[in-house]
Amino acid sequence: MTTAVRSTAGERQKALVEGEFLFTNDDFLSIARMLYDDAGIALSESKASLVYSRLAKRLRALGLESFRDYCQFVGGSQGVSERQNMLAALTTNVTRYFREPHHFEHLKTRVLPELAARAKARGRVRIWSAGCSTGQEPYSIALTMLEVLPDAAQYDVRILATDIDPNVVATGRAGVYSNEAVQPVPAALRDRWMVRVKDGARDAWGTGEEMRRLVSFRELNLMGNWPMKGRFDAIFCRNVVIYFDEPTQARIWSRFAPLLTPGGRLYVGHSERVTDMAKFETDGLTTYRLKDGTS
Numbered sequence: 001m002t003t004a005v006r007s008t009a010g011e012r013q014k015a016l017v018e019g020e021f022l023f024t025n026d027d028f029l030s031i032a033r034m035l036y037d038d039a040g041i042a043l044s045e046s047k048a049s050l051v052y053s054r055l056a057k058r059l060r061a062l063g064l065e066s067f068r069d070y071c072q073f074v075g076g077s078q079g080v081s082e083r084q085n086m087l088a089a090l091t092t093n094v095t096r097y098f099r100e101p102h103h104f105e106h107l108k109t110r111v112l113p114e115l116a117a118r119a120k121a122r123g124r125v126r127i128w129s130a131g132c133s134t135g136q137e138p139y140s141i142a143l144t145m146l147e148v149l150p151d152a153a154q155y156d157v158r159i160l161a162t163d164i165d166p167n168v169v170a171t172g173r174a175g176v177y178s179n180e181a182v183q184p185v186p187a188a189l190r191d192r193w194m195v196r197v198k199d200g201a202r203d204a205w206g207t208g209e210e211m212r213r214l215v216s217f218r219e220l221n222l223m224g225n226w227p228m229k230g231r232f233d234a235i236f237c238r239n240v241v242i243y244f245d246e247p248t249q250a251r252i253w254s255r256f257a258p259l260l261t262p263g264g265r266l267y268v269g270h271s272e273r274v275t276d277m278a279k280f281e282t283d284g285l286t287t288y289r290l291k292d293g294t295s
C-alpha cells in the first residue's frame with residue numbers, strides 16, 4: 001500500500017474531509033487497509049472525498065456519529081455484514097454493453113469460429129468474465145457467441161460471470177436493463193435475443209432464455225481461492241485490476257495462465273497491461289494470447 005502516513009498524532013486526528021461526520025487520516029488509513037486486505041484494492045489519499053461521500057450514507061443508516069465509530073464497528077465481529085456493505089459502497093461498478101468493442105470484434109472473428117466448431121463437435125467451451133459487475137460484459141460475450149453460433153445454448157458452452165460484490169451479481173442474474181443501458185447492443189441482436197419486460201413502471205429489456213442459459217453468475221473474490229476446475233478458452237478481466245497495486249496485478253496474471261487452454265485469450269481493460277510476457281504474447285489491443293508451451 002502506498003498511502004502516505006502523516007507524522008504527528010495531532011495531524012492524524014484533524015478532519016481529512018470537512019463534513020457532517022469527523023473523518024480523520026487514521027480513519028482513512030483504517031478503511032484503506034480493510035479494503036486492501038479484503039479485495040486487493042489500493043486506495044490513494046486522493047480518494048478521501050470519495051470514501052467520505054460513499055460511506056457517509058452508511059454512517060447515517062447505522063446511526064453512527066463518526067468514522068472512528070464506523071471503523072471500530074466494521075473492524076469488529078459484529079460488523080461482518082457491514083464490511084460487505086462497505087466493500088460494495090467502495091468498489092466501482094461502472095460497466096456497459098459492448099464496452100471496448102474491439103474485444104468483441106476480436107472474439108467474434110479470431111476466437112469464436114474455432115470454438116463454435118469445437119462446440120458443434122461436442123467439445124467443451126468456457127469463457128470467464130472475472131469482475132463482471134452488473135452483467136453487461138458476460139451478456140455481451142453471450143450475444144457475440146449467439147451471433148456466431150445461434151444454437152450455442154444447446155452445446156457445452158458456458159460463460160462464467162463472477163464478482164466480489166453480491167449486489168452486482170444479483171443484478172446480473174436478474175438480467176433486466178434499462179433502455180439506455182441496452183443502447184449499445186446492436187438492434188438485430190437485441191431484438192433476436194432479448195425480451196421486452198417491465199422494470200417497475202418502466203419499459204426495459206430482459207435477457208432472453210438463450211442468454212440466460214449461457215451465463216452463470218457466482219460471487220468470487222479474485223484475492224481468494226478459485227474453485228473452478230476446468231480451463232477457459234478466454235478470460236475477460238477488464239477494468240478490475242486497475243484498482244490493485246502492481247504486485248497484486250502480477251499475481252492475478254500469473255494465476256490466469258494455468259487456467260487457460262493452449263492459445264487461450266486474456267482480454268484486459270484499456271488502461272491495463274499484462275506484464276507476464278514469459279507466458280503471454282500480445283494478440284491485439286489489450287488482448288493477450290497464452291504462449292504455446294505455457295501451462
Ligand SMILES: C[S@@+](CC[C@H](N)C(=O)[O-])C[C@H]1O[C@@H](n2cnc3c(N)ncnc32)[C@H](O)[C@@H]1O
Pocket residue numbers: 038039040041091092093094095096099130131132133134137162163164165168220221222223237238239240269
Ligand atoms: C469497473 S467494474 C468492471 C466491469 C467490467 N469488467 C467492465 O469492464 O465493464 C470492476 C468490477 O470489479 C469488481 N472487483 C473489484 N475487486 C474485486 C475482487 N477482489 N474480486 C472480484 N471482483 C472485484 C468490482 O466489484 C466491480 O464490479
